[in-house]
Amino acid sequence: MFLALNEIRHSKLRYALVIGVMFLIAYLVFFLSGLAYGLAQENRMAVDKWKATDILLSDKANDTLTLSMIDPNLVDEVTAKDTAVLAQTSSIIYKQSDKNAKENVSFFGIESDQFLKPNIIEGKNFKQKGEVVADISLKDQKNYAVGDKIKLATNEEELTIVGFTDNARFSVSPVLYTSLDTFQTVRYGSSMSIQQKPSVNAIVTRGKVQDKPASLQKLSIGKFINKLPGYSAQVLTFGFMIGFLVVIAAVxxxxxxYVLTMQKIAIFGVMKAQGISSQYIARSVIAQTFILAFTGVAIGFLATLGSALVLPSAVPFQSNLLFFSGIGILMIIVAIIGALFSVRAIVKIDPLKAIG
Incomplete structure (x- = not known):
């Protein structure tokens, strides 16, 4: 460590360039990781809030929520600790006062006394037909407020925002929670009369499902999330990008x-001739690599956290300290592995040939 630190102090500019390159790569890796994590969370936030165990879909739906149609009376045939019905559809809304400002949203039709009901951070929960509870992002990013009248672009039905909840996004879109009666208006319009109890898309459960109708297929919540359109492809894409960047950092x-080591072969030859062992020199190179990699990664980490503070709320960036720490440690370890090629060269140095 003594030799490693002295070398860095002696050649500040040279090693500052190494740290700078490591910082830029680490910053890019952390930033992409934050974007990947943020996008992944925006696909699944609303599902994670359920704290559910399984979801039951129609066996003809090919594991797709929107294609599943279930008779809600079947919920009585499902045996589990807690059960809740869910109806879901995507739609487009706009403010009554501004028809041009359209937003893509996802509607969740639920029973207000079941465990899927949203937590309220502003306003109140829906009670009457035509009332909805919206994700807080519609307020923060699009200036919606409690009491706003919104219309559906599909059928011109009017709804009222009565409250806001947090962390409620599904497939990137903000979620609007409402009653099943209102949901049918969203899906079909008030002009369509419904003669019987409307169908739902899924039955969500907590605890082990002990019994269910044969027409329903059970998926764990983890598997259901992985089946969301585009979710797995997105996670794999970012995962490969981050993995390759870590390898590039090591290279x-x-x-x-290695280049710095080759430039110092004569010096290392003199050190060996003086009786300094190859192991001591190799440990110094490894220590030097650790210091450079750690410093670059640490600066990149701090720069990423600083960038997160100034990013607009519309950017799906989320910091996960545990995730970042794991990536940072991996980058340092892989960098040290890359430095082992220099250690191999040091061991092979012949003092007499190196001195010349």
Whole structure:
């Protein structure tokens, strides 16, 4: 460590460039990780809030929520700790005062006395027909407020926002919770008369499902999330990008350390001739690599957290300290592995040939 620190102090500019390259790569990796995590969370936030175990869909729906149609009376045939019905559809809304400002949203039709009901952070829960509870992002990003009248672009039905909840996004769109009666108006319009109890898309359960109708297929919540359109492809894409960047970081810092080592072969030869062991020199190179990688990663980490504070709320960026810490440690470890090529070169140095 003594030799490693002294070398860094002696050649500040040279090693500052190595740290700078490591910082830029680490910053890019952390930033992409934050975007990947944020996008993934916006696909699944509303589902995670359920704290559910399983979801039951029609066996003909191919694991797709929107294609599943279930008779809500079947919920009585499902045996589990807690059960709740869910109707879901995507739609487009706009303010009554501004027809041009349209927003893509996802409607959740639920029973207000079941565990899928949203937590209220502003306003109140829906009680009457035509009332909805919206995700807070509609207020923060689109200036919606409690009491606003909204219309559906599909059938011109009018609804009223009576409250806001948090962390309620599904497939990137903000969620609007409402009653099943209102949901049927959203889906079909008030002009269509419904002669019987309307169908729902799913039955959500907590606890082990002990019994269910044969016409329903059970999916764990984890598997259901992975089946969401585009979710798995998005996670895999970002995962490969981050993985390749980590490998690139290791190659870059490994090349830098190797070049610096080759430039000091004569010095290392003199050190060996004086009786300093190859192990001592190799440990110094490893320590030097650790210091450079750790410093670059730490600066990149701090820069990422600083960037998160100034990003607009519309950017789906979320910091996960545990996730970032794991990536940072991985980058340092891989960088040290890259430096082992330099260690191999040090061990092979012949003092007499190196001195010349």
């Amino acid at each position: 870059v810092i490994g090349i830098f350390i």
